[in-house]
Each structure stands twice: as structure tokens, then as C-alpha cells.
Amino acid sequence: MNPRALGAWALAGVTIALATGNPVYRVLVLLCALNILIALRRPGISVRGLIVALIVAAAIAIATTTLASHTGVHAFLVLPAGIPVIGGRLTLEAAFFGLSTGIGIAAAVLAAAPLSLVLEPHALVDALPAALARTGAAIGTALNLIPGIARSATEIRDAQRMRGWRSRRVREWPDLAVPVVLTALEGSITLAEAMEARGYGSGTRTHYTADVWHRADIVVAASAVAAAAFFVALRISGVISDWYPFPDVTAPPVSIAGVVSCLALAAPLLVWRR
Amino acid sequence: MVRRLLRIAVVVPLLAIGLGAASAATHTGPATPLCAEAAAANHVGIVIEHDTTVKHQCVSFTSTTILALTVLQDSGFEYATQLYGGIGEAVCQIDNVPAQYTACLPSSGSYWVFFVADASGTWTSAAHGVSVTSLSDGDYVGFRYDPLGGANPPPVAPRGVCPSSTPTPTPTPQPTASASPTPPGTTPPSGTQTPGPTQAGRSATPDPAGGATAASSQSPGSASASGVLGASSPAASPVATLGASTTGAGGGLSPALVIAILAIAALIGLLGIQGLRRRRQ
DSSP states (O other), X not given: OOHHHHHHHHHHHHHHHHHOOOHHHHXXXXXXXXXXXXXXXXXXXXXXXXXXXXXHHHHHHHHHHHHHOOOXXXXXXXXXXXXXXXXXXXXXXXXXXXXHHHHHHHHHHHHHTHHHHTSOHHHHHHHSOGGGHHHHHHHHHHHHHHHHHHHHHHHHHHHHHHTTOOOOSGGGTHXXXXXXXXXXXXXXHHHHHHHXXXXXXXXXXXXXXXXXXXXXXXXXXXXXXXXXXXHHHHHHHTSSOOOOOOSSOOOOOOOHHHHHHHHGGGHHHHHOOO | OHHHHHHHHHHHHHHHHHHHHHHHHTOBSOOOOSOOOTTOOEEEEEEEEETTEEEEEEEEESSSEEEHHHHHHHHTOOEEEEEOGGGOEEEEEETTBSSSOSOSSOSSSEEEEEEEEOTTOOEEEOSSOTTTOEEETTOEEEEEEEESSSOOOOOSOOTTSSOOSSOOSSOOXXXXXXXXXXXXXXXXXXXXXXXXXXXXXXXXXXXXXXXXXXXXOOOGGGGOOSSSTTOSOGGGOHHHHHHHHTOOSSSXXXXXXXXXXXXXXXHHHHHHHHHHHHHHO
């Protein structure tokens, strides 16, 4: 699969997820993205951590909106008015609005997730346009250091424990933090020297493999871009309307054209195989 | 040629956005009254004050709570509102005051300040818009057309706008009972009025206080003032109509919603199949 085609698909998914507050379209984008992530992810990559993080984020969105927004007709609980911020009526409408927000966050994150979980990191950096190549390489390298730092932190903690160190008080944390920071600095200097030794930034950019656009890639990119453009046009013209549960919750308004453009995001499932 | 295409590309989205904003602004006028129940036991009083004019109405309803917007609708006064996001709808115009406006809540001049009061009749400035403020039996809503800046004095005290909130045990169903307004305290529930075409089924009682400046009986026709932004009927916007034709809100499941639900079910099913396949491998 072509990384740029997947990039176009991810951009389309995020656009649709954020273009409307309607939970029906957001759920459709979320499910399309989740299916693609599970079907096409790199071997050995688990999506469980990401899904748990998204569930936690959605739960926080629901809890915050329900507790802080007291508008709506259907109250299911009344907290004493003396409690600051959360005191007052807790309504079903606010909970539904929080749920819709949580689904929106999850849909946007899942639409962007294939870029890191389906593509190899070097393929993603390689696919960046020439103007962004250096910035992309720098950001990609920096992000790549994060798991390295986590690994070295675990190793240093284990080594310190073998020497009888126990992390009981905050005052003792520098015993762990100082070696971790020093190791990270050392690692990044080594990496910079290695990149320089290989001629990074010295001349024209070369590619390990040339990007090839297969027919399947064109289908994915074209359908995704067309779907997003169509969806935005429907949104601007008013055919697709936002959903707002206040003051009284109702079923979200849905248009067939909107559903079709969301389902066009499932095209990679039909044409791409891993 | 390219310049013309560019111009079209800029103008079309702007027009579309303008139409969308206009459709949001033109959501006005007394809609279908919710309070069709004749023997409604609950009442909310509404007081409207602008310049030296004070008008009031009593609106009855059967549910436990009623939205301030519904009270405004059922009172029969001409009005126009505009949605202000999570705050709800703000009132831009009541009783054709102001006669014309460009901004609902203007940066200079006067605007409608929205008050609520419980049974004690003490006005407090409302925290939200009329579409999200709910009231219960015995409450009052007040609107005062007030200049920007300075204090926002509340409208006149609402006492006596509604009859005693204790329901009369057996309202008389005779249509003749509705013809004569009776003084406050002895007025039977307003629902005993016969819903006629001029009242459009509203259960608003005539103003029992009968103040010199009060002009309580409003004909629905007063809502159709022309040439005022927001005074047209809700169906006037083509964009709003187009949007409404594709919605499934409120009126059960639309075909589009059914298709969406089927699509969601299919995608969940596909997830399940993928999970099963991986487990087998």
C-alpha cells in the first residue's frame, strides 16, 4: 500500500469526524477506521492499548460534560447545589452530548492511527513532501527516542533496585531520572553522529524504495478525498446537520448521502491486503 | 477564466454559510402549541415589559416542567429567537419590539433581558437561553427590553398574573365558561377555555390584572409581521427545509437512520469476523 494514499485516507477520516457533531457519522468513521486498523496493522502490533486509552478519554469526556453541564430536560440525578461546579441537575442530554464528544475524539484518533500502526515509520517519513522532509525526519527521530527512553528507564530502575534502591520518596527519584536523562542525551548524540556519517542533510534526498501508485492505492486515495469533499459540501449546504441534544434529546438527523460518504472510507478493506 | 472560477469558488461557500446562518436566525414565530390539554393544572406566568408597556399572560400546561421557549410560544406573543450555542436560544424580538434588528444581542442599543422567578415572584436574571431554561408550576418568566450597560432592573412584580396554582377539582367543560374572564384567585383553570381558531388551541388566560397598559389577547396573526428579520415562518428557509427533509429527528426512524444503523451493524459484524479469524490463526 502507498503511504501517501493512506495519508490521504487518514486526512479524509479526520475531516469527516470533525466536520460534524453528529454521532451517527462519527460512529461510522470510528468503525471503518477500527476495521482497517485491525485488518491492515503491522504484524505483532497490538491495538489494545490504543483502544483502552480511547475508552478512558471518552469516559472522561462523558463524565466532564455530565457533571459540568446542567442543561437539559431529563434530569436523572440532582446533586446538592452547594457543591461547586458539579452541584445541580445532572441530565441525560448532557451525558449524550459527552458521549457524542467522546465518540468524535475516538473517531479522529482512530482515523489517524493507521499512519503509525499500519505503515513502517521510515515509509511515513519517506512519503512526506520535500518541503517537510527534514522537519518530518527530525520529529520522527525524536518520537522514536521515546520508547527508547522508556526502555532505558526500566533497565536503570532494575539495575538500581539490584543495588538496594527503593523508590519510596520523591526525593529519591533523581537517582533514577539523572541516569535516564544522561543515557537519552548520549543516545541522541550517537544518533546525530551516525546520521551525519551517513550524509544526512549533505545533499539531495534519496529514497530507499520508490513510491509506486498501484490501482488499489489510487482507488483508496480518490474515494477518500471525494468522500471528504462531498461530506464537507453537504455540511456547508445544510443537508448534513449537527446534532444537539439540548434541551430535549432526539434521534440524530441522518442523510443517506452522508452515510454513503462515511462508508466510502471502508474502501481500503476491499482493495488492500496485508 | 481562472479568476472567474476562483471568484465562484470563494463566493459559493460564503453564500452557503450565509444561508445557513440565516436559517438559524429565522427560527421564529409561535409554533404549534404544546399545551393542548384543556384541563391543564400547572401554570407559568409571563411578563413582558418594554418602555412603559407591560403585558402579561398565564400559560397552563400538564407536564411537570415546561421550557421558557414553550411558554413564550404558548403565550401568543410575537417573538423571534436566535441560537447561541450551548447557552440556548436568545430572544431577539417580542411583540414586534424592536421593529427591525440586525443583531439579536447588539453591541449598542437595547435588547431583551430574560428573567425567571419562582412562586415568590422574586425576579432573577436567567443563566441560560429560553430554549434550555425549564420551569415548573407557579414559576414566572419575564422579559424586559433594556438598554445595554448599567443595571438590568427586573420587570414589574409578576404577582397576580396567574390564578392560584392549586388546581380546581372539576373544571367545567362548558364552552360558555370561557367567555367571561374572572378576577384573579377565582379564575378557574385556564384550560376551560374553548380552543378556537383565534386562540389556536392555546390555554393562555386573558390578563386577570387588567392593567391600563396591558393588552393581553394576542392574535396569532400578529406574528406574521413582514420585513423583519426573524419574523418569517420557520419554513421560509430553503436550507432548513432541505435539512429537515433528510432528518429522522423526533418522528421515529427515517430510512436514512435505518441504513445508518444497518451499516454500523455490518461494520461491527466485520470486526467480529476479523477477531474470530485471528483467534483461529
